[in-house]
């Protein structure tokens with residue numbers, strides 16, 4: 001174990017712990033712009049700098065490992081000045097677009113500039129304007145807002161294992177794209193949207209059909225209803241309508257989603273969605289109560305079984321139902337109807 005002091009507090013953590021992790025265990029928050037514990041320190045531009053007694057530089061808390069007897073200060077005037085300088089340099093290559101940027105309210109850069117009262121860029125713009133890539137049906141990439149943190153590259157390669165994104169060009173000119181600057185639609189992208197979920201700014205954004213501000217939404221923790229993996233997510237709701245989805249850190253998904261969980265939520269509020277049972281009467285579908293609908297199902301199944309035998313009936317069950325419901329469907333077919341004609345959409 002390593003003993004150190006952070007902001008005057010005694011902290012004892014295992015060897016190999018970073019200053020950022022040690023501070024967290026002591027309940028001290030060191031601000032970060034791009035850090036993600038699943039990906040480790042990312043990019044050159046994080047603001048998680050701290051002061052360490054005896055050192056002349058300002059090491060990054062997310063990549064500096066604790067040492068015995070270390071004395072760390074996380075929010076001195078000198079540290080704040082370095083953070084301001086970093087933010088000012090980032091703004092030199094980032095449009096001051098908060099009035100109309102759809103990420104406003106959920107942007108880490110905006111949040112930190114507000115915290116440290118950084119209003120304008122320091123230094124000169126080094127990057128040329130590039131066109132937005134909106135060739136993917138679910139999200140777009142605006143390279144002019146990219147802060148080159150590399151989180152999208154890392155999540156795509158290490159967690160989604162798709163390796164679609166990389167940095168194209170070098171130094172201050174670098175930007176994120178599929179190799180050789182090709183369009184996303186021409187790449188191997190599987191549209192999982194995990195790059196969109198980790199982007200700290202408005203560079204990778206969902207193509208939302210709704211106009212909303214993030215502060216108008218209410219997150220509702222739920223389980224994805226599309227398949228048996230059971231990914232956890234927060235649906236962001238405005239006026240009783242889902243407008244965006246954020247992956248949650250569930251045991252099955254660890255903050256990731258696939259294309260269905262992330263983007264395919266339109267069915268929930270779709271006007272064609274059936275919300276009441278319908279029974280065809282005289283060739284026309286009519287709304288009925290559940291009791292009446294069940295009576296029709298039971299009488300038709302009985303009638304068919306009596307007339308043509310149990311093997312004239314088959315059931316096709318769904319991965320969007322629970323395991324227990326699929327089990328009950330198998331019981332209904334095998335034990336009640338008396339047929340083995342049961343299958344499941346996962347075998348389509």
Ligand code: SF4
Nearest residue numbers: 156189190192193195
């Ligand atoms: S959507 Fe998924 S596969 Fe496509 S670039 Fe982003 S992380 Fe990679």
Ligand code: SF4
Nearest residue numbers: 146147149150152199
């Ligand atoms: S697109 Fe977003 S996540 Fe990717 S490098 Fe740029 S700022 Fe970082």
Ligand code: SF4
Nearest residue numbers: 224226227231258261
């Ligand atoms: S997000 Fe994808 S993998 Fe996860 S439960 Fe939904 S459909 Fe299944």
